[in-house]
Amino acid sequence: MESVIVAIDGPSGTGKSSTSKAVAAKLGLSYLDTGAQYRAITWWMISNGVDVSDAGAIAAVAAKPVIVSGTDPSRPTITVDGVDASGPIRTEEVTSRVSAVSAVPEVRALITELQRTIARGAEHGIVVEGRDIGTTVLPDADLKIFLTASPEARAARRSGELKGADVRATQEALVKRDAADSSRKTSPLAKADDAVEVDTTDLTLDQVIECVVTLVDERRSRDAAQVEASE
Numbered sequence: 001m002e003s004v005i006v007a008i009d010g011p012s013g014t015g016k017s018s019t020s021k022a023v024a025a026k027l028g029l030s031y032l033d034t035g036a037q038y039r040a041i042t043w044w045m046i047s048n049g050v051d052v053s054d055a056g057a058i059a060a061v062a063a064k065p066v067i068v069s070g071t072d073p074s075r076p077t078i079t080v081d082g083v084d085a086s087g088p089i090r091t092e093e094v095t096s097r098v099s100a101v102s103a104v105p106e107v108r109a110l111i112t113e114l115q116r117t118i119a120r121g122a123e124h125g126i127v128v129e130g131r132d133i134g135t136t137v138l139p140d141a142d143l144k145i146f147l148t149a150s151p152e153a154r155a156a157r158r159s160g161e162l163k164g165a166d167v168r169a170t171q172e173a174l175v176k177r178d179a180a181d182s183s184r185k186t187s188p189l190a191k192a193d194d195a196v197e198v199d200t201t202d203l204t205l206d207q208v209i210e211c212v213v214t215l216v217d218e219r220r221s222r223d224a225a226q227v228e229a230s231e
Ligand SMILES: Nc1ncnc2c1ncn2[C@@H]1O[C@H](COP(=O)(O)OP(=O)(O)OP(=O)(O)O)[C@@H](O)[C@H]1O
Pocket: 010, 011, 012, 013, 014, 015, 016, 017, 018, 019, 035, 157, 158, 161, 200, 203, 204, 205, 206, 208
């Protein structure tokens, strides 16, 4: 089977991680959670006393932390300077500050290069999920998907995860984070012109996974037919 690169972008809570992991596992591909990398660098900044409202201070030390992502979809990992960061990067403090850190151009340049290196090294192909994968990180991806869902559906999903969380507060927080990610100057959250948009509001997770697997299969069949025709 030919190697394939799939880019999955979209706002928070649209199902990028759940879908990407499942699709990668089903198709025998690697998986990269790029949000985890931005969270990891944010955690490092906070842990090292960097003022995350000061873009200059962030830029000055952005190259210091060594971030390593494991790309097995059944067991994705993330370490910072050799320390497992998978728990600390999911705290409320990191979630509320990550958009400020990810907006700093020096941070984006470093993380983008890291992401491209990982994608290039994936032997059988990879599913990479984030906000700017189709537009900036991997503009030549074989397939680009842009997941969407209503803010109400996304907040309900997240509140289910964070048991007992107030749905309205959750919705406000994710809409605020999307607004920050969409309005930054460098590589904002955006749908690539050639991405397929999938509105997941009324779909189950299994239906979304099936939809993306079908799109990958169609893409591979099209490529195979083209190769055959050219022989
Ligand atoms: N189609 C769906 N229907 C119902 N629940 C879903 C669906 N897709 C994902 N979920 C659930 O919604 C929650 C958020 O999904 P997920 O973490 O995959 O989203 P995300 O887009 O990666 O979010 P973020 O960008 O904030 O990391 C999870 O609990 C997941 O199980």
